Structure formats: C-alpha cells, structure tokens
Amino acid sequence: MNKSVVKKSFFITAKNNKMIMALLALAVLGAVIASLIPPQILKLIIDHNLVPQNPDGLMRLAALYLTMLLLVGVFDFMKEFILTVMGQKISKEIRLAMMGKLERISSSFFSSQESGAVVSRFINDVDAINTLFTSGVVGMIISSFKIIGIILSIWLFSYKLGLFTLSFLPVIYLITRLFQKRMLAAQIKNRILVSKVNNHIAESLNNILMIKAGSKEKFMEQNYSGYLQENFQTLDKVNFYDAVFSPIIQVLRAFVIAAIVLMCSEQLGWLGISLGMVAASIELISNLFEPVENFGMELQNIQQAVSGIRRVDEFYAEPEETGKNEELTADAVIPDRAEVKLDFHNLSFAYETGNEVLKNINLHIKPQENVTLIGRTGVGKSTLFKLIMGLLKPQEGVITINGIDVCSIPNREKRKIFGYVEQ
Ligand SMILES: Nc1ncnc2c1ncn2[C@@H]1O[C@H](COP(=O)(O)OP(=O)(O)O)[C@@H](O)[C@H]1O
Ligand SMILES: [Mg+2]
Known part of the structure; x- marks a missing residue:
C-alpha cells in the first residue's frame, strides 16, 4: 500500500x-x-x-x-x-x-x-x-x-583538450538553463494571460446588460487592454529569448572552435x-x-x-471502502427481480456531526410495492437515495435489500442492482 x-x-x-x-x-x-x-x-x-x-x-x-x-x-x-x-x-x-x-x-x-x-x-x-x-x-x-x-x-x-572541453561544459549548461528557465516562466505567464483574455470576453458578453446598466464600459475596456498589453509583453519576451538563444550558442561554438584551432596552430603547437x-x-x-x-x-x-x-x-493512497463482502454477487442479492424487499432499520444520517438530516427512519418496502417520497427541497430525499445505494454510510441503523446490508455489496455488483436518475 x-x-x-x-x-x-x-x-x-x-x-x-x-x-x-x-x-x-x-x-x-x-x-x-x-x-x-x-x-x-x-x-x-x-x-x-x-x-x-x-x-x-x-x-x-x-x-x-x-x-x-x-x-x-x-x-x-x-x-x-x-x-x-x-x-x-x-x-x-x-x-x-x-x-x-x-x-x-x-x-x-x-x-x-x-x-x-x-x-x-x-x-x-x-x-x-x-x-x-x-x-x-x-x-x-x-x-x-x-x-x-x-x-x-x-x-x-x-588530455589538455579534454580539460579544456570539461572547463567550458558548465558555461554551455548555465547559459542554456538560464534561457530555458526564463522562457518557461514567460510561457507560463503567457498561458495564464491568454485564459484571462478569453475569460474577459466571455464575461463581458454574458454580463453585457449589467455592464451597460452600471456604465462600466470604460472600466471593462481598460481591463481588457491591460490584459492584451501584458499578453503582448510576455509574448515579446518569449520571442526575444527564442531569437537570441540560437545565435549566442552559435557564437559560443565558433569561439570554442577558434580556440582549438589556435591551440593547435603550428606557432603554438601546444597540443601536439x-x-x-x-x-x-x-x-x-x-x-x-x-x-x-x-x-x-x-x-x-x-x-x-x-x-x-x-x-x-x-x-x-486515498482510503478505501471497508465492510464490503467481496464474495457477494448481484444474483445472490436478488435471485428474482420480482422479489425485492427494501428495509430501513433505525436509520440516522448526518453530513456534519450533530446536524442530522435523517433521524431514526423505519420503513419496510414490500416486493412489487411502488413508493413515492415527497418533501420540500432540502428535506433529505436525495440523501436517502444515496444511502440506499450505499454511496453514503449511515451513522446509525442499516438499510437492507433482501436482508443484506447495502453497504456490504461491492460497487461492481451494486451497479447491476440499482438504477438512479438524478433530478
Ligand atoms: N454533500 C453534502 N454535505 C453537507 N450537507 C449536505 C450535502 N448534501 C446535502 N446536504 C444537506 O442535506 C440536506 C438534505 O439534502 P438533500 O438530500 O439534497 O435534499 P432533497 O433531495 O430532499 O432536496 C440539506 O439540508 C442539504 O443542505
Ligand atoms: Mg434532491
């Protein structure tokens, strides 16, 4: 684990x-x-x-x-x-x-x-x-x-040439890293700005009436040009690094080659x-x-x-569901679709402790029985359904389907048993 x-x-x-x-x-x-x-x-x-x-x-x-x-x-x-x-x-x-x-x-x-x-x-x-x-x-x-x-x-x-090469290795590396880091920073900033510009357009269009009612056209316009200006500057930076990097490396390479040629020239003959x-x-x-x-x-x-x-x-590493009976199959829970019993025994549930949404519910639904749950918004209908499907766990009591605790049914089998359409 x-x-x-x-x-x-x-x-x-x-x-x-x-x-x-x-x-x-x-x-x-x-x-x-x-x-x-x-x-x-x-x-x-x-x-x-x-x-x-x-x-x-x-x-x-x-x-x-x-x-x-x-x-x-x-x-x-x-x-x-x-x-x-x-x-x-x-x-x-x-x-x-x-x-x-x-x-x-x-x-x-x-x-x-x-x-x-x-x-x-x-x-x-x-x-x-x-x-x-x-x-x-x-x-x-x-x-x-x-x-x-x-x-x-x-x-x-x-070995002299080897030492020479080794000595300018850090130089190439540092120059390259410097450019790569600046470039990445500018690119990230640019990406954020692009999404700001996009959001601004959508926001202005959606709230066009509000903006007009509040006479905020100038304000929105200024914001927008601000974003565009910043966007232009970051893009300019990206382009600058991109354009300058290659010539710098080329010049560096030319210098190194010139240095080698000098070291090897007949007058110097130093490398032999x-x-x-x-x-x-x-x-x-x-x-x-x-x-x-x-x-x-x-x-x-x-x-x-x-x-x-x-x-x-x-x-x-997220905690996993406990209390599942992995051997349980959908067919074992419901051998016959016409014979399904649903029972609530002393069911209590709270999202936050001390604030119970459902309290001590006892209900027994017989096979073939059609049941409608009615109540004002926020009374706990959806919560009850989530409890039936075992998506939430009751603090007290159990819900059983044909006598089997719904929380013990493995998720994969549960999908074969329940159908649920949200409002
Ligand atoms: N995920 C949640 N966390 C905390 N409270 C919730 C959550 N879901 C619903 N509630 C609260 O539980 C109560 C019952 O909600 P719900 O079951 O959705 O009601 P209904 O479906 O009957 O309108 C409400 O007071 C609601 O605010
Ligand atoms: Mg609901």
Whole structure:
C-alpha cells in the first residue's frame, strides 16, 4: 500500500516487456556509440588519406562514414519508437491501477473532490508521467552518455583538450538553463494571460446588460487592454529569448572552435596532435552542444513530472471502502427481480456531526410495492437515495435489500442492482 503505484506500474510493464526493454537498451547504447564513431573515421580519413595524399581505402572509409551516420538515424528511430510504445504501455498500466482504485475508493472521496480534479489526475498527471519516461529519464541517460563519450574521445586525443572541453561544459549548461528557465516562466505567464483574455470576453458578453446598466464600459475596456498589453509583453519576451538563444550558442561554438584551432596552430603547437585529431575534436565539440541543451530540458520535464507522480500516488493512497463482502454477487442479492424487499432499520444520517438530516427512519418496502417520497427541497430525499445505494454510510441503523446490508455489496455488483436518475 505504501509503495508508489507509478513505480509498481513501471516495474510490471518492464517485466512484461523484457524483450522491448532489452531492445530499448540496445537502441540507447547504439545511438550513443554510433554517434561517437563518425569523428574517428574523419580523423582516419584526414590522417591516412588526405594529409599524405594517399587514396588507398578512401572510398571504403567514406562509405563507412555514411553508414555510421545512417546507423545513428536508425538507432534514434528505434529508440523513439520503443519509447512511445513503452510510454503508452506504462500509462495504460497506471490508468488501469487507478481505475481499480476508483472502484474501491470510499464514496466520501467524491463528495469532497470535484469531478474535474479526478479526471485531471487520470489524464494530465498520467500524461506528465509518460513524458517523464519518454523525454525525461531515458533522454537524460542518453544525453549523459553522449556527453561522457564525447569528453572521453577528446581526452584520448589529448588530455589538455579534454580539460579544456570539461572547463567550458558548465558555461554551455548555465547559459542554456538560464534561457530555458526564463522562457518557461514567460510561457507560463503567457498561458495564464491568454485564459484571462478569453475569460474577459466571455464575461463581458454574458454580463453585457449589467455592464451597460452600471456604465462600466470604460472600466471593462481598460481591463481588457491591460490584459492584451501584458499578453503582448510576455509574448515579446518569449520571442526575444527564442531569437537570441540560437545565435549566442552559435557564437559560443565558433569561439570554442577558434580556440582549438589556435591551440593547435603550428606557432603554438601546444597540443601536439595530428590534423585529423583536430578535425575530429571540432566535430565532437560541435556535437557536445546538443546533449547539453537537451539535458536542461530533460531536467525540466522530470521536475514537472514529479508532481504528477505525487498526485497520482496521493490518489492511490486515498482510503478505501471497508465492510464490503467481496464474495457477494448481484444474483445472490436478488435471485428474482420480482422479489425485492427494501428495509430501513433505525436509520440516522448526518453530513456534519450533530446536524442530522435523517433521524431514526423505519420503513419496510414490500416486493412489487411502488413508493413515492415527497418533501420540500432540502428535506433529505436525495440523501436517502444515496444511502440506499450505499454511496453514503449511515451513522446509525442499516438499510437492507433482501436482508443484506447495502453497504456490504461491492460497487461492481451494486451497479447491476440499482438504477438512479438524478433530478
Ligand atoms: N454533500 C453534502 N454535505 C453537507 N450537507 C449536505 C450535502 N448534501 C446535502 N446536504 C444537506 O442535506 C440536506 C438534505 O439534502 P438533500 O438530500 O439534497 O435534499 P432533497 O433531495 O430532499 O432536496 C440539506 O439540508 C442539504 O443542505
Ligand atoms: Mg434532491
């Protein structure tokens, strides 16, 4: 019961799809390794063919280079495909567990929760968890492996170059995070403003007579332009970050490449590595930016999904109905539809203690008897029906159907017994 339902669903899905999980691991590993190989081939081509002007095996290396690029694409495709399938499977498992819970959950839960909130847990929160798996955790593993792989490859060429790469890694990361955070904040603010603008239109249209009667046209107009102005400013901000980010990264990349070229130039000759290694390093470093940028996004996705996990787990920890007799079936309660007896024995019920809505009700309804309950609004008719269906529990007394306490009938069987149309 204490265990997270999300975690449990994940492990069940992984266990039932071992083959797919193995394929996923293969795709991840393949994508990482395959992306590290092309720079090595480039190095070979330069050092063994281009610099000594030796055409031997050049075509083979070129073909290999292309094949590797193709392989990167294939592994990426495989990874995306499997992630989507697995994400859906995990979502399904979580939703099934939640549906099961919904059957057992105490009915008082529904009187304290809006139906929208429950639906949102099933849809939005589970979707957020899906993202956690697909573009969060797995993406992060891939990005980390890629970063480590690239730094290791450069380190093997020259530890000095490796150190240099390591030292500017935090710079790329910090710049990217700064932009991503500001962008997210502006986007969230914009979304809130859009809904404000929309609400304002609906509100003005609905209350047009009131606004006119109160001579509040100017006031409403000013409010509306205020929202529009704010909306414009946030959108402007989003666009600004979007437009500026890419050039900044490009310039940073150009600087890093220039620095490497300088360090390797003949006058400096400080690194003492071959031309091929320089070219390969430049390619590797260019490839480094992408996983570092992704890393920040993935971190963000994970943070958002964690609250989804918390909400789903909270839902799963809600108290369940007690006192159900799970062996009871609808047929056992009502073997014959023509023979249904309904009895109220000393029934008392209060929503809040001390404020009894129904008090000491005794009523015996015989088979085939038609009964009408009449009373002014708020007298407790609907409450009585909810008690009959076992949606509410009486503080005192019992309601029995053919002698069986309605509260002991499992929800799934109860649905076969009762029909109820609200006013
Ligand atoms: N969920 C609730 N929480 C607290 N009080 C409630 C709730 N539902 C109904 N009541 C109160 O219980 C009384 C009976 O309500 P109800 O059964 O809906 O009356 P009727 O259907 O006869 O109009 C009313 O005073 C109502 O305010
Ligand atoms: Mg009513």
